[in-house]
Amino acid sequence: MKKPKWLSLVAILAVFALVGAACGDDGGGGGGTPDGDRIEVTVYGQGAWTGGASGLVLPSMQSAQIRFDELNAEEGYPATIKFEQADTQGSGDNAPPVAQGAAEDPNTVAIMGPAFSGESRASGDTYNEAQIPFVSASATAVDLSEFGWDYWYRTIGHDGLQSALAARWVAEVIQPESLFILHDTTDYGQPLAEAVEAAAEDAGITVAGKAGIPEPAINTGTTVNFSSIISDVADSGADALFFGGYDVDSGPFLSQARDAGLDIQVISGDGSVSSTLLDLAGEAAEGTLLLAPSNISSEFVEKYNAEVGAEGFSVAIYSAEGYDAASLIGEGIKQAIEGGAETPEDIRAGIKEYLDTLTEDNPFEGEAKTIFFDPETHELGVFAEELYFFYEVEGEGLTNLGNATEVLGG
Amino acid sequence: MDGCFDSLVRQFWDQTVNGLTAGAIYAMIALGYTMVYGVLQLINFAHSEVFMVSTVVSLHALKEWFGVTGAIHGATLIFVFLGVLLAACLSSGVTALTIERFAYRPLRRRGAPRLSFLISAIGASLAIQYLFALMDGRHALLFWTLPNLQGPAPRQVPRFVQTEQLFSLFGTTVNNKHVLVVGVSLVMLFLLDRFVNVTRIGRGIRAVAQDPEAASMMGVNIDRVVVTTFFIGGVMAGAAGLLFLVFLGGSSHWQIGFILGIKAFSAAVLGGIGNIRGAMLGGILLGLAEKYGGSCFGTEWETAISFVVLVLVLLIKPSGLLGERVRT
Numbered sequence: 001m002k003k004p005k006w007l008s009l010v011a012i013l014a015v016f017a018l019v020g021a022a023c024g025d026d027g028g029g030g031g032g033t034p035d036g037d038r039i040e041v042t043v044y045g046q047g048a049w050t051g052g053a054s055g056l057v058l059p060s061m062q063s064a065q066i067r068f069d070e071l072n073a074e075e076g077y078p079a080t081i082k083f084e085q086a087d088t089q090g091s092g093d094n095a096p097p098v099a100q101g102a103a104e105d106p107n108t109v110a111i112m113g114p115a116f117s118g119e120s121r122a123s124g125d126t127y128n129e130a131q132i133p134f135v136s137a138s139a140t141a142v143d144l145s146e147f148g149w150d151y152w153y154r155t156i157g158h159d160g161l162q163s164a165l166a167a168r169w170v171a172e173v174i175q176p177e178s179l180f181i182l183h184d185t186t187d188y189g190q191p192l193a194e195a196v197e198a199a200a201e202d203a204g205i206t207v208a209g210k211a212g213i214p215e216p217a218i219n220t221g222t223t224v225n226f227s228s229i230i231s232d233v234a235d236s237g238a239d240a241l242f243f244g245g246y247d248v249d250s251g252p253f254l255s256q257a258r259d260a261g262l263d264i265q266v267i268s269g270d271g272s273v274s275s276t277l278l279d280l281a282g283e284a285a286e287g288t289l290l291l292a293p294s295n296i297s298s299e300f301v302e303k304y305n306a307e308v309g310a311e312g313f314s315v316a317i318y319s320a321e322g323y324d325a326a327s328l329i330g331e332g333i334k335q336a337i338e339g340g341a342e343t344p345e346d347i348r349a350g351i352k353e354y355l356d357t358l359t360e361d362n363p364f365e366g367e368a369k370t371i372f373f374d375p376e377t378h379e380l381g382v383f384a385e386e387l388y389f390f391y392e393v394e395g396e397g398l399t400n401l402g403n404a405t406e407v408l409g410g
Numbered sequence: 411m412d413g414c415f416d417s418l419v420r421q422f423w424d425q426t427v428n429g430l431t432a433g434a435i436y437a438m439i440a441l442g443y444t445m446v447y448g449v450l451q452l453i454n455f456a457h458s459e460v461f462m463v464s465t466v467v468s469l470h471a472l473k474e475w476f477g478v479t480g481a482i483h484g485a486t487l488i489f490v491f492l493g494v495l496l497a498a499c500l501s502s503g504v505t506a507l508t509i510e511r512f513a514y515r516p517l518r519r520r521g522a523p524r525l526s527f528l529i530s531a532i533g534a535s536l537a538i539q540y541l542f543a544l545m546d547g548r549h550a551l552l553f554w555t556l557p558n559l560q561g562p563a564p565r566q567v568p569r570f571v572q573t574e575q576l577f578s579l580f581g582t583t584v585n586n587k588h589v590l591v592v593g594v595s596l597v598m599l600f601l602l603d604r605f606v607n608v609t610r611i612g613r614g615i616r617a618v619a620q621d622p623e624a625a626s627m628m629g630v631n632i633d634r635v636v637v638t639t640f641f642i643g644g645v646m647a648g649a650a651g652l653l654f655l656v657f658l659g660g661s662s663h664w665q666i667g668f669i670l671g672i673k674a675f676s677a678a679v680l681g682g683i684g685n686i687r688g689a690m691l692g693g694i695l696l697g698l699a700e701k702y703g704g705s706c707f708g709t710e711w712e713t714a715i716s717f718v719v720l721v722l723v724l725l726i727k728p729s730g731l732l733g734e735r736v737r738t
Contacts (some may be wrong), residue, residue: 050546051663052660052661052663185710211708211709211710212708212709212710213709213710214704214709214710214711214712214713214714215669215713217660220663220665220666220668220669221663221664221665221666222660222663222665222666222668222669222670223654223658223659223660223661224658225428225432225657225658227427227428227431227432227701228425228428228700228701228704228705228709228712229709231421231424231425231428231582231701231705232417232421232704232705232709234424235417235420235421235424248660251660252658252659252660255569255659256658256659258573259573259585259587260583260585261575261583261585279566280566280659280660282569
């Protein structure tokens with residue numbers, strides 16, 4: 001029996017409808033034309049807006065939105081900033097087309113992010129070639145400054161310091177009999193864990209074993225079966241474990257470890273400091289020790305909670321840092337326009353110029369810290385140990401144990 | 411760090427328990443691939459999405475229909491578990507039927523070449539994946555969203571089964587979740603085995619797998635056999651989905667079927683594609699090989715090792731462990 005021709009037509013239209021629905025959600029810049037006295041500009045936030053790792057990224061994006069809203073409402077601020085989502089779900093594999101889209105938007109003047117190190121690696125060239133300043137408030141891998149990206153800036157300390165502090169914490173305070181090193185084979189987790197391993201060995205701690213996760217959830221979205229790793233850890237006899245990786249992996253690891261009866265002190269870095277960890281691990285997270293270059297119980301966090309309300313995350317990681325990054329971009333836009341820039345290209349250049357003019361004597365005073373950049377590496381001019389905070393999971397939240405100076409001493 | 415052999419010896423029973431549990435899940439998913447291949451000589455690449463649908467429905471059923479938030483015990487636990495299992499199996503069975511109806515049957519009717527089936531399979535797989543990607547809490551499609559499959563704060567499976575250490579086996583502890591996964595799989599595999607070997611439709615499935623023309627001449631309704639095969643494969647994948655969530659926790663993802671699908675497919679090939687008992691054996695062996703290999707060479711290599719094992723077996727016995735010569 002011959003199928004009627006209209007059925008094929010319907011099928012083709014259905015395909016277009018599906019494609020249209022898929023494309024329809026992308027933010028599009030509008031204008032670029034002056035709105036009254038204000039120039040309309042677009043800033044993209046690149047990171048895990050959705051997906052399992054979103055608990056690590058959304059607090060900073062929400063805080064950035066708070067700042068952009070404040071600027072937009074400010075009398076005399078010369079621009080209207082539209083904050084768009086460049087959603088990669090935190091995966092470096094998803095990043096290239098997303099970064100391409102943001103870079104090709106003619107109204108883009110700056111990027112907030114990328115939030116993670118893997119996606120920074122994957123998108124850095126795109127933004128640098130398009131000469132768009134990109135300011136990351138949370139990507140901590142050490143080698144990001146080695147790619148020679150002129151338009152990249154980082155507003156937190158990198159993992160060289162984080163791993164050193166973690167190792168000191170283990171060696172001087174926690175003092176286990178032996179340590180197991182676990183990482184997620186990503187560009188962030190593995191170097192961090194291996195740096196802790198090296199520093200721990202230098203400090204005289206026995207490293208009883210090391211393992212990597214074959215397909216971590218941060219890449220695949222699929223919960224990992226940790227049973228064999230847990231067996232490895234149990235077999236090694238270690239009484240402490242350092243995990244380099246993200247909450248979507250550390251959470252299930254803690255939960256499955258508890259199920260398997262493994263009783264071990266788990267220590268992890270900033271990738272695990274999120275509400276998602278608490279959700280995924282539940283009671284199994286109790287007693288876990290964490291550190292991050294971000295204070296989740298600062299004064300700014302009170303403001304964050306007040307503004308964001310029910311949509312806020314209980315662990316407001318990188319919130320103040322996100323706010324500061326947005327402030328930097330906002331100030332850069334203002335100075336660019338006041339310096340005569342009108343087109344997005346000129347505003348991008350103006351933002352970069354502003355960021356480059358920050359020095360020790362003329363820094364930016366942010367909520368989280370004073371910011372100025374090293375002229376060559378574009379890292380923070382000063383890495384301060386006081387900006388690293390230590391936490392312990394107690395009950396349903398994180399208890400702030402203090403910063404590095406308080407916890408580790410001199 | 412000690413040598414490979416020492417690690418393996420020390421961790422042997424631990425990794426055996428781990429391997430059997432993982433293998434049970436691979437085996438259940440592998441059945442779908444093997445049964446469809448047996449009956450249609452077709453690799454149903456969309457079977458990984460049948461598994462994915464089951465995880466999504468399980469999550470939904472647990473949180474919305476049964477309102478589970480924390481641990482439950484006793485009769486309630488059994489009731490909820492069976493209820494969600496039923497929902498999961500039915501949903502994935504229906505998904506498998508839908509795939510059969512729209513991706514393969516039209517091609518079968520027209521006697522399309524093998525390549526068309528392959529392309530349709532891959533297309534169906536991608537289409538379903540992206541359909542679910544579009545339906546997460548952030549994108550509304552057709553006025554309906556799945557509540558936050560992967561949006562901010564993706565929903566996770568509630569920890570409704572309280573883990574209890576049950577017994578010790580040669581020094582390794584076995585908990586109730588291990589027993590649940592392996593137990594439920596064994597029961598379902600056993601039922602399937604009986605179904606295929608004892609019932610009339612089961613005989614029909616075996617007949618079609620052997621020789622479709624002769625089977626149809628003997629009065630076997632090929633279409634009904636095909637539909638039943640897809641449905642049963644779907645049901646098995648459905649159970650695997652729920653067991654996966656209970657054992658590992660976490661949430662679902664529209665690509666959750668991808669890696670598991672590849673492993674399960676390899677397990678089916680390892681055991682002899684088209685052979686039901688082969689798929690069961692292949693799944694268990696793959697799970698064990700992964701864990702033993704990982705214990706020896708490092709857990710990062712687990713996946714690589716399972717594929718090396720597959721290749722080695724095929725080099726020695728190309729039709730798989732329990733497979734017969736490929737029918738021309």
